[in-house]
Amino acid sequence: MSNPIISLNHVAFAYNKQPVLRDINLTIQPGEIIGLVGPNGAGKTTLLNLIQGILPHAAGITVFGGQPGNPTAKAATGSMLQGNLKLPRVHVAELISLIGDQYTHPLPTSEVLALTNLTAQANQNVATLSGGQLRRVTFACAIVHQPQLLFLDEPTVGMDAQARQEFWDLISRMRARHVTIIITSHYLEEIQHVADRIAILRQGRFAYVGRWDQLQAAHNGGQISFTTPLPPATFSHLPGVTQVVATADHLTLTSQDTDLTVQALVPFFTDLHHFTATRQSLETIYLDLVKEDDKNEEVSQPTAV
Numbered sequence: 001m002s003n004p005i006i007s008l009n010h011v012a013f014a015y016n017k018q019p020v021l022r023d024i025n026l027t028i029q030p031g032e033i034i035g036l037v038g039p040n041g042a043g044k045t046t047l048l049n050l051i052q053g054i055l056p057h058a059a060g061i062t063v064f065g066g067q068p069g070n071p072t073a074k075a076a077t078g079s080m081l082q083g084n085l086k087l088p089r090v091h092v093a094e095l096i097s098l099i100g101d102q103y104t105h106p107l108p109t110s111e112v113l114a115l116t117n118l119t120a121q122a123n124q125n126v127a128t129l130s131g132g133q134l135r136r137v138t139f140a141c142a143i144v145h146q147p148q149l150l151f152l153d154e155p156t157v158g159m160d161a162q163a164r165q166e167f168w169d170l171i172s173r174m175r176a177r178h179v180t181i182i183i184t185s186h187y188l189e190e191i192q193h194v195a196d197r198i199a200i201l202r203q204g205r206f207a208y209v210g211r212w213d214q215l216q217a218a219h220n221g222g223q224i225s226f227t228t229p230l231p232p233a234t235f236s237h238l239p240g241v242t243q244v245v246a247t248a249d250h251l252t253l254t255s256q257d258t259d260l261t262v263q264a265l266v267p268f269f270t271d272l273h274h275f276t277a278t279r280q281s282l283e284t285i286y287l288d289l290v291k292e293d294d295k296n297e298e299v300s301q302p303t304a305v
């Protein structure tokens with residue numbers, strides 16, 4: 001395995017003695033796309049700022065083999081921070097080429113425009129762009145110097161569904177260029193398609209780091225619905241079943257393990273109709289994980305930082 005681009009070892013951080021990050025551990029390999037998720041105020045932006053050396057506290061953080069903000073890391077990093085930047089009133093192409101001129105090996109402006117779907121807006125004044133287009137210009141400015149590492153803090157905020165889809169396509173194009181990306185987003189269902197691994201930040205620690213599909217496989221719960229002439233009590237003691245709800249036309253079983261419950265339902269199949277089984281959505285798994293962590297926090301003592 002090649003040298004990691006970023007390694008985080010027992011990283012802790014507090015603002016004015018108020019702990020935000022308590023014990024953060026993560027190693028990021030070149031070309032990986034990491035989705036950093038967590039509730040509002042969990043510390044995602046703080047962590048990105050620490051890794052970039054914007055916040056002055058570097059214990060346990062190595063970026064491109066050195067301290068955050070080291071010259072190699074600075075030259076190889078692109079960043080798109082939260083919100084729209086206040087951009088000067090120039091044409092889109094002019095702005096991208098002005099920023100490119102600050103670097104030794106910038107991408108040609110036409111290539112950046114094509115990559116970010118901004119060719120049609122090349123000669124438009126940035127002050128007249130839509131919110132979604134403006135976010136793409138900010139992204140174009142972050143990649144013009146061909147960074148190996150990109151930080152994207154809620155890049156799709158304010159974009160409509162189509163603009164978000166286009167943006168995620170753009171991130172997939174960055175994957176082909178082997179760019180390492182850390183991206184924060186509250187759109188879980190979307191980020192799962194672009195991120196190789198998800199890191200769920202909660203109460204100053206990662207509640208989960210890994211692939212979404214593995215997280216889903218580990219949470220096998222869900223709901224099973226059907227119509228049946230049999231009484232609801234028939235199903236309440238089947239393996240995995242935690243709840244049976246009867247409505248006018250069907251029964252819904254909530255199960256901790258849908259595979260197990262479906263197997264136990266096989267002997268009843270001739271009496272079951274309109275059968276559907278649904279696995280928990282990622283959103284539900286995420287919310288449960290965050291809630292579980294809340295419960296754990298109630299019993300565990302906060303770590304001194």
Ligand SMILES: Nc1ncnc2c1ncn2[C@@H]1O[C@H](COP(=O)(O)OP(=O)(O)OP(=O)(O)O)[C@@H](O)[C@H]1O
Pocket residue numbers: 015016020038039040041042043044045046047
């Ligand atoms: N400069 C600061 N001084 C003091 N406290 C701060 C400062 N910046 C952030 N905080 C606090 O640190 C915590 C983490 O904030 P941070 O912005 O890192 O969270 P986040 O996960 O990015 O949140 P969001 O999803 O809402 O953007 C919050 O409680 C916030 O109020």
